[in-house]
Amino acid sequence: MRYSTSRETVNPLIAGAFFRSGQIESWGRGIEKINDACKEWGKPTPTIEFKHGCEFSIIFYNDMSIITNDRIKDRIKDRITETQSRILSLIVTNPRITAPILGTKLGINERNVRNNIKTLKNAGLIERVGANKNGYWVVTKKHE
Numbered sequence: 001m002r003y004s005t006s007r008e009t010v011n012p013l014i015a016g017a018f019f020r021s022g023q024i025e026s027w028g029r030g031i032e033k034i035n036d037a038c039k040e041w042g043k044p045t046p047t048i049e050f051k052h053g054c055e056f057s058i059i060f061y062n063d064m065s066i067i068t069n070d071r072i073k074d075r076i077k078d079r080i081t082e083t084q085s086r087i088l089s090l091i092v093t094n095p096r097i098t099a100p101i102l103g104t105k106l107g108i109n110e111r112n113v114r115n116n117i118k119t120l121k122n123a124g125l126i127e128r129v130g131a132n133k134n135g136y137w138v139v140t141k142k143h144e
Helices: 012-020 030-040 063-076 082-093 099-106 110-122
Strands: 047-051 055-059 126-129 136-139
Touching: 082 099, 082 110, 082 136, 099 110, 110 126
Parallel strands: none
Antiparallel strands: 047 055, 126 136
């Protein structure tokens, strides 16, 4: 995750209005407060993705992703390898995860990741929605 540590606001007029209305207490603490609140409630910290220096998205994870992750492990343990199980877990945690990032997190090369993804797709356990660059993964219900 990368974000500016600068206390400078992008739009000082809007920031000033929020400050005067009492909706913010100071500049530059939003991400820190979000992460602290997630930890306090026992939730995973969100994934923050920055694009083109000025666009960003925040992906929050709810209890359903944790439940789904456990259910996947229980129901398909015998049908897939440990590596494939870990790929599924990472996809549930971050549906927009890429093959290179999966490889880094799993300590395997990208080709191996792609072969495992192909196996999972052929088994009907995952599918890709959208383009390779801007799409995301869906863990299907076919395995239930």
